[in-house]
Amino acid sequence: MEYSIALSKPAALQEPRIIRYLLTFIALAFLAFFIVLPLVSIFITAFQKGAEVYFAAITHPDALAAIKLTLIVVAIAVPLNAIFGVMAAWVLTKFNFKGKNLLLTIVDLPFAVSPVIAGLVFILLFGSQGLFGDWLFAHNIKIVFALPGIVLATIFVTLPFVARELIPLMQAQGTSEEEASISLGASGFKTFWYVTLPNIKWGLFYGLILCNARAIGEFGAVSVVSGHIRGMTNTMPLHIEILYNEYQFSAAFAVASLMSVMAILTLVIKDIIAWKSKSV
Amino acid sequence: MNNVSLPKKSRRIIPGFHLSLGYTMLYVSLLVLLPLSMIFIHTMSLSWTEFITIITDPRAVASYKISFGTALVAGIINAIFGTIIAWVLVRYPFPFKRMIDGLVDLPFALPTAVAGIALTSLYAPNGWIGQFFEFKIAFSPLGIIIALTFIGLPFVVRTVQPVLQNISAEVEEASASLGANRLQTFRKIILPELTPAILTGFSLAFARALGEYGSVVFIAGNMPMKTEITPLIIMTKLEQYDYAGATAIAVVMLVTSFVLLFMINFIQWLTNRRFIH
Numbered sequence: 001m002e003y004s005i006a007l008s009k010p011a012a013l014q015e016p017r018i019i020r021y022l023l024t025f026i027a028l029a030f031l032a033f034f035i036v037l038p039l040v041s042i043f044i045t046a047f048q049k050g051a052e053v054y055f056a057a058i059t060h061p062d063a064l065a066a067i068k069l070t071l072i073v074v075a076i077a078v079p080l081n082a083i084f085g086v087m088a089a090w091v092l093t094k095f096n097f098k099g100k101n102l103l104l105t106i107v108d109l110p111f112a113v114s115p116v117i118a119g120l121v122f123i124l125l126f127g128s129q130g131l132f133g134d135w136l137f138a139h140n141i142k143i144v145f146a147l148p149g150i151v152l153a154t155i156f157v158t159l160p161f162v163a164r165e166l167i168p169l170m171q172a173q174g175t176s177e178e179e180a181s182i183s184l185g186a187s188g189f190k191t192f193w194y195v196t197l198p199n200i201k202w203g204l205f206y207g208l209i210l211c212n213a214r215a216i217g218e219f220g221a222v223s224v225v226s227g228h229i230r231g232m233t234n235t236m237p238l239h240i241e242i243l244y245n246e247y248q249f250s251a252a253f254a255v256a257s258l259m260s261v262m263a264i265l266t267l268v269i270k271d272i273i274a275w276k277s278k279s280v
Numbered sequence: 281m282n283n284v285s286l287p288k289k290s291r292r293i294i295p296g297f298h299l300s301l302g303y304t305m306l307y308v309s310l311l312v313l314l315p316l317s318m319i320f321i322h323t324m325s326l327s328w329t330e331f332i333t334i335i336t337d338p339r340a341v342a343s344y345k346i347s348f349g350t351a352l353v354a355g356i357i358n359a360i361f362g363t364i365i366a367w368v369l370v371r372y373p374f375p376f377k378r379m380i381d382g383l384v385d386l387p388f389a390l391p392t393a394v395a396g397i398a399l400t401s402l403y404a405p406n407g408w409i410g411q412f413f414e415f416k417i418a419f420s421p422l423g424i425i426i427a428l429t430f431i432g433l434p435f436v437v438r439t440v441q442p443v444l445q446n447i448s449a450e451v452e453e454a455s456a457s458l459g460a461n462r463l464q465t466f467r468k469i470i471l472p473e474l475t476p477a478i479l480t481g482f483s484l485a486f487a488r489a490l491g492e493y494g495s496v497v498f499i500a501g502n503m504p505m506k507t508e509i510t511p512l513i514i515m516t517k518l519e520q521y522d523y524a525g526a527t528a529i530a531v532v533m534l535v536t537s538f539v540l541l542f543m544i545n546f547i548q549w550l551t552n553r554r555f556i557h
Contacts, residue, residue: 013452015462020372027368028380030361033409034430035383038398039390041408045401084307091300095292105545106308112537113316114491116511117530120518121315124322129523131318155311178294188295210388217391219494220511224518237393237494244397244498253401256394263389270389271382 039260046257049250057243057251058258065231066239066255072147073222073235074215077154081211085162086204090196092163093170094178104167110159118156119224122149145227150235153221158211165207166200173199202277206270213266217259319534322527334528339504340513344532347510350421351489354428359482362436363474369437370444384438387431392494399427400499419501424509427495432485439481440474447473476551480544487540491533 014020047054057063088107092100110118124130126143136143143149177199181191197204219237226233234242236259243252323331334340368374369381387395403410403417403426410417417423447470455465493511500507510533517526 013449013456023364024368024372024374027365030365031380031383034433035386038395038402039386041402042394042398084304087300088304090296091304094294095297103304106312109312112487112541114493114511114533114537116493116514117319117491117533120514120526120530121318123518124318124523124527125315156315159311175294182293182295213389219391219393224515237391240393240397252397256397259391259394263386266389267382267385270385
């Protein structure tokens with residue numbers, strides 16, 4: 001601590017004021033152009049033709065069908081990936097076994113795959129020329145260009161989110177609390193419910209929020225498997241694309257503004273969770 | 281030798297190993313491995329020469345150049361500005377800092393299609409920003425770079441930020457007390473600490489940008505040979521029911537992505553090793 005006496009001038013540890021102002025200006029200008037301006041433009045363009053056009057766009061039957069489909073897909077994909085995330089994190093952090101790193105890499109794999117390819121693989125499995133195509137056709141089961149395909153593609157692209165949040169968290173927490181609980185006679189399930197779950201609560205919420213946001217907004221993968229049937233297999237992002245390509249800009253931006261509100265809510269909830277998990 | 285019977289395997293105290301391992305394996309096998317393996321199985325139906333012809337088709341090659349080139353430029357822009365943003369957010373006070381910090385994650389939360397149409401309308405020739413420029417921004421490679429910069433920004437900021445927070449003031453104090461000026465301290469002390477994080481952030485942003493589809497298709501203009509990205513080639517081939525062609529191009533993209541993933545893990549392994557020493 002002798003250093004601090006010798007270094008009574010904090011100026012040596014700080015950049016000159018002009019540099020500080022310049023860097024702050026560059027950072028804020030960059031964020032203004034790339035983040036704030038696009039966000040603002042969505043809401044302004046959405047209301048450009050007045051509130052009537054806006055509400056007509058978001059209450060149009062096709063838009064409502066897209067909202068409903070998106071919510072159904074999210075309601076199936078997110079809980080499945082949440083259960084998977086907890087299971088995968090449990091096995092990868094509480095035990096040591098051969099091939100652990102390989103399994104960890106496989107869990108991460110969907111992050112490295114382009115969404116278009118994520119959609120393509122399900123076409124190759126369940127499409128008319130696909131591996132199960134003939135069998136599915138014979139039994140009159142539709143997977144691609146229908147709800148199951150959209151759900152599968154969404155599960156694929158959002159698979160790592162919950163697991164990725166939980167693994168570092170549970171690794172840091174170790175196994176001593178669970179071991180104590182088990183040695184005191186609690187069952188495995190009771191240990192999970194009363195010891196592990198409270199510890200990972202905020203991490204789990206955080207992963208769910210990210211998974212949810214991506215599931216709602218996924219475009220590439222869903223676009224490949226949906227078949228673009230209006231009012232049937234269009235999710236909200238696909239509905240926006242159709243409106244945009246038909247030059248119905250105000251309507252496209254109206255639906256986009258709904259999704260932006262969801263994105264902002266996601267950020268706010270994420271911030272609350274980050275704050276809560278720090279204060280616990 | 282005493283005949284104390286030791287358990288043959290070290291017993292696991294915590295239950296649920298078989299259940300959770302089985303469930304995890306089943307889930308990733310059905311939803312990741314089986315679907316992904318279809319790409320490689322499907323390519324087998326092509327002969328080697330057919331495969332080479334498809335992936336070296338001039339239009340495909342042009343798309344690799346566009347996808348790699350724009351992803352690389354966007355990654356470099358993000359590496360530079362992402363580091364500056366992380367620096368400013370960690371070290372300098374300014375109003376609304378918490379809110380601005382939260383906004384950095386917007387590209388993670390905003391659907392790519394929404395980002396795509398918003399950026400296109402801003403940078404189109406008659407858009408709020410596009411109208412001030414003589415040359416085209418949207419519908420040119422420049423537009424693709426802007427979209428890819430947008431989606432990649434949080435990766436660099438969020439990997440550099442915690443590292444910057446953890447650099448202790450003492451090393452900087454030591455450097456300054458030994459007579460180094462601020463720039464020397466930054467170049468010799470701080471930058472080497474940050475480099476692995478910047479590289480990781482860059483690779484993540486680059487990998488994401490390579491495969492990005494949603495935001496790019498709107499702003500690119502999608503002109504063959506000029507602004508057509510590789511994922512769009514796959515999409516177009518699919519729409520023409522050319523499954524073999526689509527999978528061949530997909531193999532090229534997948535192999536590239538896996539190499540990138542491997543590099544990211546390698547960088548992280550190097551970084552961890554540095555910290556352990």
